[in-house]
Amino acid sequence: MSAPVVADPIRVALADDHALFREGIRELLSTDDGFVVVGEAATGDQAVAVAVEHRPDVLLLDVEMPGPGAAAVIRQVHRTRPQTRVIVLTMHDDDGLMREVFESGAAAYLTKAILLDELLAAARSVCRDAQTVLLSVSRRTLGRFGGHPAGPPPDPGAGGPAADRAPTAREREILRLVAARMNNAQIAARLGVTQATVKRHLTNIYAKLDARSRMDAVHRAAATGIITADGESGH
Template identity: 55%
Template sequence: MSVPGTPMVRICLADDHTLMRDGLKEMLRTDPGFTVVGEASTGTEAVALVTSLRPDVVLLDVEMPGPGAPEVIRRIIRTVPETRVLVLTMHDDPDMVRELLETGAAGYLLKTVPREELLAAVHSVVRRTSDSVVLVVSRQTVEQLDRQRSRPRQVQLTARELEVLRLVAEALSNAQVAARLFITEATVKRHLTNIYAKLDAVSRVDALRKATAARLIDAGGDGSPWGRPGAPANER
């Protein structure tokens, strides 16, 4: 319940499913202290909307068209640092949880959470201190995150990112990688953007070198991870 005189919590919704956004709006309207001020269906729209409206909280899905959740979070934090990003997803994946929290998300919730927990999470991220996060995932994911924290930090690539990187090491173009994996070329580019960010790489060759040094992929017989002419220079 809102307290008289307390400012309304302004919320933006970023999800490419209209039904999901409609359901979230209905749940959020049950708290008189919340108001939904905008909606986006792509990562690019989400960044533009948050930049324009400067909401208190953005509820962000991780699988929307556009630059990908890590890059969307980075852009939002860079342009509107006071906005709290609360990830809301179906993915109960400890690697994804860790990556997005380290990128700057204020919380990570599964879409299976009850309405009361969602409302409480939004209130919590608005009040939170800079070193605390809201986390609603399975016990198994929490346990795996605890185990990861006890180990030295290593670069973590998802299984799909490793598939993309290995095909890039075969000197395939983005279009060829997309055809091999039955995904779109835009999805390949999004995976490469995430790979570059995780490896702190600036190009395909740089990413391959760093991935090989980190033993994420195997080097070729000549000590190089590619061994054939690379992809076109305009493909990153």
């Protein structure tokens, strides 16, 4: 009687600028014989290099790392290593970002609130079927992604965010630096904080301004006078 065929493990590369997060994912994946981590990256450029060098089946990609943005990384991976399926793993439940990465060729958009079993199932699914596209987002974001707002439109007579939703002084400073086309690493260095702190402020800014991306936040802030058109702080 012939021995059963054992499938090769899915080869995974991890791309996130937080070493502790990569270590955690690596440890979690090590508990399943169906997966093996073959490479890690802390920047967008490194993510592309790791995909080329180690030929992973799946690249788990954070959206906010130093270097090229997530969409550019995905496009480069598809050009240089088209067999690699890119799973975006992010803190941002954002339909604008989701649309951008899918248009660039991402196979899945998952929030970091998912469970390990869901992540493993997603990786298996996108490897099994190249046409599979997976989402793990809120109903609100899914509704906006489909072009159907999940709630009432904003009051056109409102002059800007409510007082309790107005960006703080530090958030306005970060908006000004984003308007100057600085990435998270550059902003963190300028302000003397960690990139995680910058990301946290950006998440708050997106929520307060109902923004879908970095530049959308800048445009909304300029339109409401939070910063001026040239990026300087407004009111």
